[in-house]
Amino acid sequence: MLELKDLSCQRAEQALFSGLHLHLHQGDCVEVRGTNGSGKSTLLRIVAGLAQDFTGEVFWRGQKVEHDRLTFQKDCLFLGHQPAIKPSLTVTENLQWLTALKVPCEEQRLQQAIAQVGLAHRAATACHHLSAGQQRRVALASLLTTACDLWVLDEPFTALDDQGVTLVTGLLQRHLQLGGIVIVATHQRLQGIPHSRELQL
Amino acid sequence: MWAWFHKLGSPRWFYRISDLCLPWLTVAGLLFLVVGVVWGLLFAPPDYKQGNSFRIFYLHVPTAVIALVGYYVMAIAGAVSLIWKMKLADIVMKEAAVIGALLTFLALFTGAVWGKPTWGTWWVWDARVTSMLILLFLYIGVIALNNAFTHPEQSGKACAVLSLVGTVNIPIIYKSVDWWYSLHQPATIKFTERSTIHPDMFWPFVVITVGFYVLYAVALMFNTQTAILEREYRTQWVRDKVQQ
Amino acid sequence: MPLHLLFFCVWRREWRLTWRNISSSLNSVWFFIMVCTLFVIGIGPDRQALAEIAPGVIWVIALLATMLAVDGLFRHDFTDGSLAQWLLSSQPWYFLLLFRLLTQAVFIALPLALVAPFLGLLMDLPGMAVLPLVASLLLGIPVLVLLGAIGAALTVGFERGGLLLAVLILPLYIPVLIFAIAAVQAAALGTAYSAHLALLATLLLLALALCPLAVNAALRLNFYY
Numbered sequence: 001m002l003e004l005k006d007l008s009c010q011r012a013e014q015a016l017f018s019g020l021h022l023h024l025h026q027g028d029c030v031e032v033r034g035t036n037g038s039g040k041s042t043l044l045r046i047v048a049g050l051a052q053d054f055t056g057e058v059f060w061r062g063q064k065v066e067h068d069r070l071t072f073q074k075d076c077l078f079l080g081h082q083p084a085i086k087p088s089l090t091v092t093e094n095l096q097w098l099t100a101l102k103v104p105c106e107e108q109r110l111q112q113a114i115a116q117v118g119l120a121h122r123a124a125t126a127c128h129h130l131s132a133g134q135q136r137r138v139a140l141a142s143l144l145t146t147a148c149d150l151w152v153l154d155e156p157f158t159a160l161d162d163q164g165v166t167l168v169t170g171l172l173q174r175h176l177q178l179g180g181i182v183i184v185a186t187h188q189r190l191q192g193i194p195h196s197r198e199l200q201l
Numbered sequence: 202m203w204a205w206f207h208k209l210g211s212p213r214w215f216y217r218i219s220d221l222c223l224p225w226l227t228v229a230g231l232l233f234l235v236v237g238v239v240w241g242l243l244f245a246p247p248d249y250k251q252g253n254s255f256r257i258f259y260l261h262v263p264t265a266v267i268a269l270v271g272y273y274v275m276a277i278a279g280a281v282s283l284i285w286k287m288k289l290a291d292i293v294m295k296e297a298a299v300i301g302a303l304l305t306f307l308a309l310f311t312g313a314v315w316g317k318p319t320w321g322t323w324w325v326w327d328a329r330v331t332s333m334l335i336l337l338f339l340y341i342g343v344i345a346l347n348n349a350f351t352h353p354e355q356s357g358k359a360c361a362v363l364s365l366v367g368t369v370n371i372p373i374i375y376k377s378v379d380w381w382y383s384l385h386q387p388a389t390i391k392f393t394e395r396s397t398i399h400p401d402m403f404w405p406f407v408v409i410t411v412g413f414y415v416l417y418a419v420a421l422m423f424n425t426q427t428a429i430l431e432r433e434y435r436t437q438w439v440r441d442k443v444q445q
Numbered sequence: 446m447p448l449h450l451l452f453f454c455v456w457r458r459e460w461r462l463t464w465r466n467i468s469s470s471l472n473s474v475w476f477f478i479m480v481c482t483l484f485v486i487g488i489g490p491d492r493q494a495l496a497e498i499a500p501g502v503i504w505v506i507a508l509l510a511t512m513l514a515v516d517g518l519f520r521h522d523f524t525d526g527s528l529a530q531w532l533l534s535s536q537p538w539y540f541l542l543l544f545r546l547l548t549q550a551v552f553i554a555l556p557l558a559l560v561a562p563f564l565g566l567l568m569d570l571p572g573m574a575v576l577p578l579v580a581s582l583l584l585g586i587p588v589l590v591l592l593g594a595i596g597a598a599l600t601v602g603f604e605r606g607g608l609l610l611a612v613l614i615l616p617l618y619i620p621v622l623i624f625a626i627a628a629v630q631a632a633a634l635g636t637a638y639s640a641h642l643a644l645l646a647t648l649l650l651l652a653l654a655l656c657p658l659a660v661n662a663a664l665r666l667n668f669y670y
Binding site for chain 2: 592595599600603609612613614615616617619620623624627648655659662663666667669670
């Protein structure tokens with residue numbers, strides 16, 4: 001489904017990575033590893049379609065991504081370092097907006113997702129009252145409401161407690177079972193994902 | 202055709218070609234300029250109303266024309282670099298901004314020098330002067346934006362967007378300023394109408410204008426060459442060049 | 446999602462963000478009033494002199510207030526990651542940006558236009574020029590917001606982009622300023638001003654059609670690396 005062909009990226013003096021090939025099928029998970037500044041985030045931003053300073057091609061469902069960006073963006077969900085949460089909006093409002101940017105869904109499903117990430121009692125609270133970990137959970141809830149096939153996750157465990165880590169692992173397991181694809185950059189090894197591959201940068 | 206186009210976009214190829222034509226162009230430009238200036242300043246008849254002070258027009262009008270043309274050179278180079286991601290066009294755009302700003306300033310300055318004996322004041326808020334001043338502001342905007350970024354690719358895209366926005370805006374700005382202040386002389390040279398100036402005064406003007414165009418191209422090429430050396434300092438051919 | 450629903454979504458979000466930060470949203474209005482006062486103090490309370498310069502002064506200050514309001518248009522979204530989500534949306538980007546800019550244009554123009562009659566009163570602007578002043582602000586400020594958004598998008602990555610923004614976009618503001626002040630001045634003299642307002646409306650339509658393109662390109666280049 002997702003194929004990276006001959007991906008190279010250069011920063012100032014040195015190459016971050018070059019000649020990178022990757023082929024991902026339904027139910028595949030790739031953990032991107034590397035030291036700080038090794039280009040994990042850059043790779044994810046290239047895949048998601050944000051960064052443009054690279055050579056090589058990205059294919060999605062056999063098509064070059066740049067030919068049909070809209071289809072790709074419908075299928076791909078990117079969660080970056082920042083959770084994209086507006087402090088003055090409530091949990092529900094934030095999630096509603098993040099979902100609407102892809103495909104809008106009913107109120108009931110929003111509330112289900114909020115309950116699943118453990119924020120049911122705070123659904124109507126403005127996000128500036130929430131902790132960093134809770135804000136991260138709101139962003140994670142958008143994984144449940146958007147129904148995207150490809151998840152591109154940059155450090156999803158940041159600011160999460162043990163329960164939160166279990167929660168994310170559970171989300172990943174279910175997504176992979178349903179035939180989704182995950183690319184995740186993380187420092188800690190994923191637990192409980194049997195067939196996950198490792199990509200060392 | 203496209204192969205040629207992309208070849209032209211390679212800085213190295215441009216460097217070689219411009220190295221070949223620069224001396225010829227410089228000589229030709231200077232020749233035109235010297236002939237035109239000598240003709241215009243020494244042999245052309247004085248204006249019956251303004252006497253000899255009109256002769257600064259031989260410098261003022263070409264600089265003003267090229268200052269405006271330079272904006273379009275910059276914008277077109279910006280569009281090329283944005284669409285075809287051509288590094289050379291990006292460099293040309295940034296150099297065109299600096300040269301254009303200098304020419305605009307020169308046009309304003311020569312205009313002021315002409316205005317003192319003619320209007321009795323250095324500065325008049327007449328439509329053309331005001332438009333020229335705004336053109337200078339537009340150039341300054343592009344230069345300031347270029348300097349604000351640290352990555353050359355990013356600043357190239359940013360400047361290209363800004364100069365394209367400026368291109369759409371320039372006709373509107375000119376029209377509005379014209380309309381704001383219609384107290385100015387009728388345009389002196391219009392190719393659609395019979396020109397109102399004497400042929401003896403006109404021809405040196407054409408020669409000087411051609412000379413200015415050629416020298417503008419020379420300045421742009423030369424600055425682009427320098428910028429290429431700076432930007433491509435990591436490549437082998439630049440290292441070889443510098444060692445020579 | 447049908448376009449009218451998308452518009453409603455964008456409108457509702459922008460409205461909530463503006464309303465819940467109402468005190469910072471109103472700062473441009475206070476700026477408008479205070480700088481007008483400074484002008485009167487600087488020039489002196491001569492009613493005739495004030496009436497003469499009122500259209501120009503009020504409009505220039507409204508322009509500066511708009512520019513200051515536009516400066517932060519995308520900066521928070523850039524730092525908190527929202528902007529990346531905007532750009533990766535599967536909704537049509539052109540309309541997403543257009544609706545956002547339109548909404549912001551209304552939110553910025555409306556309070557300034559509502560305050561303007563009182564400032565006209567303070568500066569002894571002739572009564573028959575008040576309505577044209579409001580109309581010119583309602584048509585002109587959205588153009589300034591749309592043009593300013595291009596500058597705001599270009600400078601979104603700089604912590605303190607305000608002055609740079611001014612250098613970039615003030616020259617582009619000149620046509621709007623000229624037509625708008627001409628309308629108010631014509632009205633103050635009792636002559637026809639509808640042509641000037643029509644020109645402003647033309648500029649507005651042109652800006653609505655073209656600015657989202659430039660803003661999109663400008664926003665994307667900030668994610669180049």
